[in-house]
Amino acid sequence: MGFIYENLVRPALFKMEPEQAHDRGRTALMTMGALPTLCNLVRRYNQVCEDKPVKLFGLEFPNRVGLAAGMDKDGEFPRAIEALGFGHAEVGTVTPEGQPGNPRPRLFRYPEQHSLINRMGFNNKGAEVMLQALSKNYPKGKRGIPVGVNIGKAKTTPLDQAVEDYVSSFRTLADQADYFTINISSPNTAGLRDLQGATYLRELLQTIRHENLAHAKKLGRDPHPLLLKIAPDLTFHEIDEIVGVLLELNYDGIIATNTTIQRPEGFKSKETGGLSGGEFIRRHSNEVINYIYKSTEGKLPIIGVGGIDSVEAAGEKIDAGASMVQIYTGWVYRGPFFARELARALKSKGEDWI
Numbered sequence: 001m002g003f004i005y006e007n008l009v010r011p012a013l014f015k016m017e018p019e020q021a022h023d024r025g026r027t028a029l030m031t032m033g034a035l036p037t038l039c040n041l042v043r044r045y046n047q048v049c050e051d052k053p054v055k056l057f058g059l060e061f062p063n064r065v066g067l068a069a070g071m072d073k074d075g076e077f078p079r080a081i082e083a084l085g086f087g088h089a090e091v092g093t094v095t096p097e098g099q100p101g102n103p104r105p106r107l108f109r110y111p112e113q114h115s116l117i118n119r120m121g122f123n124n125k126g127a128e129v130m131l132q133a134l135s136k137n138y139p140k141g142k143r144g145i146p147v148g149v150n151i152g153k154a155k156t157t158p159l160d161q162a163v164e165d166y167v168s169s170f171r172t173l174a175d176q177a178d179y180f181t182i183n184i185s186s187p188n189t190a191g192l193r194d195l196q197g198a199t200y201l202r203e204l205l206q207t208i209r210h211e212n213l214a215h216a217k218k219l220g221r222d223p224h225p226l227l228l229k230i231a232p233d234l235t236f237h238e239i240d241e242i243v244g245v246l247l248e249l250n251y252d253g254i255i256a257t258n259t260t261i262q263r264p265e266g267f268k269s270k271e272t273g274g275l276s277g278g279e280f281i282r283r284h285s286n287e288v289i290n291y292i293y294k295s296t297e298g299k300l301p302i303i304g305v306g307g308i309d310s311v312e313a314a315g316e317k318i319d320a321g322a323s324m325v326q327i328y329t330g331w332v333y334r335g336p337f338f339a340r341e342l343a344r345a346l347k348s349k350g351e352d353w354i
């Protein structure tokens with residue numbers, strides 16, 4: 001199957017302008033996701049369940065491979081993602097209201113490095129639309145895999161009001177999210193990464209935590225697991241500060257990492273945005289994962305993401321200290337059955353890592 005994708009489907013897709021090809025892929029996934037019978041059939045072939053579900057932050061995941069945020073920005077096709085063998089889907093980044101993102105072109109591919117650069121800028125239809133999509137197509141309580149909702153700040157919201165955006169999306173989507181990811185690490189929304197600095201971070205994370213606890217109390221339920229997604233471009237000192245706040249506020253985990261604004265030596269393209277996929281980001285995200293794992297003595301669960309384009313690369317993330325992994329760019333290059341391949345491989349090696 002991978003052979004057919006890499007030799008027939010991918011060349012045809014890669015003849016198209018990158019975002020157009022992305023849109024085609026998304027349309028196919030949406031179409032599939034809207035057909036539960038088809039999804040059930042496809043799932044029978046692809047589903048990978050570990051002998052015991054992976055238990056992390058109070059949730060159960062059938063396997064260790066998730067879809068990273070940014071592919072399903074509006075929560076339109078998590079059922080298709082489940083059918084293709086993923087163990088969880090992270091949807092978003094979503095903002096309270098819809099926004100168009102940056103002008104096109106804003107997605108660029110570098111096949112030799114298995115990389116992409118994007119400066120999408122959180123194009124999405126808004127939290128209310130995501131709520132409708134999830135409630136209708138893949139409602140909580142009737143899911144085969146957990147769905148995480150990744151929330152961010154709108155382009156026009158000033159930094160000192162950013163917290164209101166996060167709280168607003170949290171409120172709108174609380175009934176449909178299995179966990180929330182606070183995204184303060186995308187490089188394409190001006191100022192967003194400043195939220196990683198101590199000045200804003202504590203207040204932001206504290207406010208969301210209070211909201212989460214109050215919401216849970218009101219409904220008599222457990223609070224949602226809360227995760228923070230960080231950039232690979234932080235210094236170890238900055239990581240220490242962030243991790244300190246997460247531990248202090250009892251956050252459930254960290255997603256490391258988002259795309260990088262750095263470039264490998266000799267990289268020819270001058271396009272701005274976040275680089276994903278390939279060896280360069282893989283190395284950076286592995287360093288971040290390993291640093292967090294060691295400095296917290298494994299106390300903070302880590303989802304490892306960045307540059308996974310092979311079974312070995314996924315294994316490196318687990319060896320570095322991640323409990324689960326997510327993929328995006330590797331999936332674009334390796335095709336729809338790549339998640340299944342990784343999940344199977346991690347399952348078969350699993351015993352060593354538990």
Ligand SMILES: Cc1cc2nc3c(=O)[nH]c(=O)nc-3n(C[C@H](O)[C@H](O)[C@H](O)COP(=O)(O)O)c2cc1C
Pocket residue numbers: 068069070071092093107116118120122150183186229257258259275276277278281305306307308326327328329330
């Ligand atoms: C086109 C594109 C859009 C993305 N959009 C988002 C996003 O909206 N929110 C987010 O947290 N990460 C986003 N990401 C980052 C990915 O989730 C992931 O962290 C990053 O690409 C590194 O993983 P990879 O090398 O497997 O792609 C995006 C990545 C790409 C390539």
